[in-house]
Amino acid sequence: MAALTTHQHEDGLAVFLIGARAVKLWRPDAWLPAFTAMGPMIAELSRDPDAGLLHARTTIDADLRGVTVVQYWRSIEDIYRYANADERKHRPAWLAFYRRAHRVPGAVQVWHESYAVPAGHHESLYVDAPRPFGLARATGSVPGSRRGRTAQERLRGPVAPA
Ligand code: HEM
Numbered sequence: 001m002a003a004l005t006t007h008q009h010e011d012g013l014a015v016f017l018i019g020a021r022a023v024k025l026w027r028p029d030a031w032l033p034a035f036t037a038m039g040p041m042i043a044e045l046s047r048d049p050d051a052g053l054l055h056a057r058t059t060i061d062a063d064l065r066g067v068t069v070v071q072y073w074r075s076i077e078d079i080y081r082y083a084n085a086d087e088r089k090h091r092p093a094w095l096a097f098y099r100r101a102h103r104v105p106g107a108v109q110v111w112h113e114s115y116a117v118p119a120g121h122h123e124s125l126y127v128d129a130p131r132p133f134g135l136a137r138a139t140g141s142v143p144g145s146r147r148g149r150t151a152q153e154r155l156r157g158p159v160a161p162a
Contacts, residue, residue: 057070
């Protein structure tokens with residue numbers, strides 16, 4: 001029988017999707033730095049759990065022109081605090097990005113989407129996951145039955161012990 005697991009987290013959280021896409025493929029000097037800026041930021045955040053990043057997963061876009069990083073954060077406020085902190089790697093990378101964009105306009109697309117998810121508005125299901133994945137990797141993994149049988153039940157939260 002398939003093993004069903006779900007994530008273990010009752011509070012709110014934030015999901016941040018961010019990506020870079022090469023537009024002018026012949027100008028890697030202009031787009032590569034936007035790609036390589038991400039690794040040091042994830043490393044910086046991983047060294048400091050209090051900053052609020054719970055887990056990040058990097059994927060390659062299907063057309064092979066870009067990467068997308070799925071980030072799970074403790075809160076949306078933690079994301080904004082990190083993005084605007086002078087002592088972190090993000091602000092200098094942001095400024096360097098605009099300097100390059102001025103030099104070679106339109107060579108690289110960067111994008112992000114932020115989702116502030118209140119408690120009681122997140123649900124997950126992992127079937128036969130050999131290791132915790134996604135939100136369950138970020139917050140902890142429990143048997144799926146702990147949050148209910150259907151997606152709607154799991155959205156509402158843990159099942160009270162019998
Ligand atoms: C952990 C990784 C990252 C996080 C959490 C993050 C988050 C954010 C957030 C929240 C903002 C909006 C700030 C505000 O308006 O208050 C922002 C802006 C920006 N980010 Fe990032 N970012 C990340 C990585 C990167 C990388 C790798 C680049 C590429 C160089 C980048 C380039 C930019 C730029 C250019 C802006 C300014 C957009 C504007 O002019 O408003 N970011 N980022």
